[in-house]
Amino acid sequence: MSTEQHKPDTSTTTAAAPGPHDAALAEHRRLERRLFIKQAGIVAGATAVAGYASLAPARWPLSMKDLDGERGKPVIPTLRLPEGGYAVAKSTVLPLLGVARGDKVGAMVRGAVDAIGGIGRFIQRGDIVVIKPNVAFERPAVLGATTHPEVLAALIHLVREAGAAEIRVADNPIESPQSCFHRTGIQQAAVQAGARVYLPSPGEFEMLNVPGATWIEKWPFFWRPFQGATKVIGVSPVKDHNLCRASMTTKNWYGLLGGRRNQFHQDIHGIIADLALMLRPTFVLLDASRVLFRSGPTGGSLSDVKLGHTMVASTDSLAADAFGWDNLLERKGEKLPAYFGKAAARNVGTPDWKSVTIKEVQVG
C-alpha cells in the first residue's frame, strides 16, 4: 500500500458534492449558532431584567431598590383575632352587669352569670373555650394577687355543663410559669375540673396584628391556646396596682402578651386601652371573693386583703372594672384611672356602669 494512495485528492474533494457527514456538520453548526443566539438572548434578557430591578427607582414597578434597607427586612407573618372578637350578640333586654353576693364561690359564679343571661347564652355544645385567669405571680391564692382556684374551678364546671367540647386555661406569667400555675393552685384546679392547661413556651407565640392599637399593633401573642377557639372568658381578681391603680378584667389580658412587655409600664394606661381593643371576650368574670386593696399588684400580707364576697359577670369589661373600682376597691369618688377613658374612646365599652342595666342577686 503506497502512501500516495492516502493523499487527499483536493481537486476531487473540492468539486465533489457534500456528503452526509458534511450535511450533519452543517446542521450541527446551524444548531450551535441558534443555541448560541438563544443563550445570548437569555443572558441579555436576564441581565436587562436584573439591571432594571436593581437600578430602577424604588417607586417603579418590580424595582428592588432598597435604599433604607426596610424592604429587605423579613416579613413576619401576622395573625388577627376574629372580627368582632369572641363576643356573642348583644341583648337589648338582658342586664349588662350581673352581680352576685354571698359566701359560696360556686353559687356566686353561677349567680353572676345567670344574671346576664345564663351560661347557655354564651357557650354552645361543641365550643372550644379559652379561660384566661390571672396567674401573674408565684403567690398562694389567699394573698389575692391571682385568680382564686375555686372560682376558676366553678367557672370550668359551668362551662362544661353548657357542653363545651374543650376548655383551655392559659396565661403567660413572666416568672416561672410552672411555679406560678402550681403555687397559685390554678394548675390543680383546672386539671381537676376537666380543663387543659396551656403553659407558654417560645414556640407558642405568634405575631398578632391589632388594628388601631398604639403599642401592640404588631406584638407577640400567646397564640397556641387560641387555635380553633370559639369563645374566650376572662376571670381576674380585683387588685390595687402600683402603676395603674387598679388591675381587673381589662388589665388581665396583659398576660397574653409575649416579648419585652414590661416596657409598656412606661404608658400603662395606653397599653391597657390597647388590651381592651385587642380582645373582645365572650364575657368576663370579676373575682372579688378576695380584694387586694393595697400593695398591689403583688401584695404579700393578708392585711392587704379583704374578703369581698362578690362576683361580677359582664360582657363589657370596662363596666365590670368601673363597678369594681367604685364598689369592690371602694374608691368611689376618686377619679377613674386614665385607661378607662382611653379605652372608652375606642368604643370598646363604657366605664359608666351606672348607665347600664345591672342585676344584683344574693346567693348562698
Add this chain to the structure above:
Amino acid sequence: MTLAPFALYFPATMGTETNPEDRLFVKGGWRHYRRTYSVTEVRWGLVTGGVLVLIAAYVAWRAEHPLDPNLFSDGATLLKAAGPRGELTVALGSAAPPVAGPAMKATANAGAETAGPAATTQVAATPGADRGPLPKQLAGAGWREDKITQFDPENLYVKIDGRADFFRTFGFKRLWNVLLVSEKDPATTVDVEMYDMGSGANALGAYGGERAPTAKPTVTEAGLHHLDRNALYLARAPFYIRVIGSDETSLITGKLGELADTLVAAVKGEPLPWAYGVFIGQMGIDPGKIAYFPDNAFSQAFAHDVWTIRPGAKDDDLELFLVAKDSAAAAKKMAGAFGKGFGEMGEAAGKLAGGAGLAGMALIKDQFLGTLSAATTVDRFVIGVRGAKDPGVVEQELGKLKDAVAQMPGELKARAKPAKASQGGSGEH
C-alpha cells in the same frame, strides 16, 4: 409538536453514533459528568459517612447523659420537690419529665403542659449557688431551702411585674430570693425576699411604703421590723427584707418569729438614720409614721433627701418634713424653693403671728385642699409643714419640730449629712 427546543439542550442524545463520552446516567447538560468512578473516592465517602454517623450517635448519647443535668432542666424537678400533698399520678408525655400536681387526670394536655422553658428568662440558681447576703441556715429544723433566685434592676419585673418600679424608686440594687418549704407539708412555704436598696434610708423608705398603717414596728438600734399576720418585714441597712408565708397557720407564724430572730441577728445593719433620732428620740413619734423620699418629694423636682412624718391620726393630712443641708445658706435656698413650689399650688395666706420662734413665717394656702403649708430653716436644716388646718396647728406642730432640731445632740447632728446626689436613690446617711 416538536421537541427541538429540548434537543438543543441535549445535543449528545441526538447523534446517531455512540459517542464514548456520552452520558450514561446524567442526561442533563447542566452538570459535568464522567463515566467512571474512583474506588478511593467511594472509600472516602464511606469513611465520611461513618464519621457522621458516629457524631450523630455521640450527640444522641450525650443528650441522654448530659455533663450538667441541670442544663436541660425545665424546673419540673424543683416543682416535684416542692409539690403539694398529693402524689404525682400522671406523666405528661413519654419523653417529658412529669409536672407535680395532685391527682391530675387524663384530661391533662400533655403537649401543652410539657412546653419547654418560659418565654422569658428566670434568673435562677440551684441551691448551694451564690446566696449573696442571705444568711446561712435560714431553713432550720423541719424546713428546707428550695430555689435561690437573684434579680437586678433590669429584670426585677420578672419577679414582681408591676411592683418593680416601686423598689427602683428607692434605689433598688439587687434582690436575693429563697423559698423555704415545710418538710411536714410541702404546700406550706415561706418566701424570703432580701432587697439590697443601697442605703439604710432607701431600705427604710421601701419598708415604710409597704408597711400597713396599723402595723407597729419594733425599733432596734440597727433597724425596724414587724410581723403582720402571714408576713414579716424588716429594714436592716442596706436591706429591706420581706418574708411572706403561704398562710396564717401556726406553722407559718412560728417560722416567721424564728426568722425574725435569725435575720435580726445575722443581718448586721447599721445605726438608724439621723432623722430617726430626731423623730423618735426627740419627738417620741411612732416609727411607723416616718417616711423617706429620696427624690421628688411633694412632686417638687428639687426636693431630694426629704424625711417626713404624719404626726396626726390616720385621716389627718398634717405632715412635717425635715431636710439636712451642708450649710445654712443652702438650707435657706431650699426653704425658699419650697415656699415657691407651694405657692404654685396655692396663694399667700399671711404670716405666722408669733410664738415658738416662728413669727413672720410665710404661709401658703393650698388652692384645692384649703390647708396651710410653710417652710423655714433651723441652722442648716430645712423644716416645714403641709396640710395644716390653721395657723395654730402650724405653730404648735412645727414648733415641736423646730425645738427637736435645735436641741439635737452633737453626735446626732454630726451624722446629719445630706445624701449624695441621687440616681434613683440616695447615698450615705
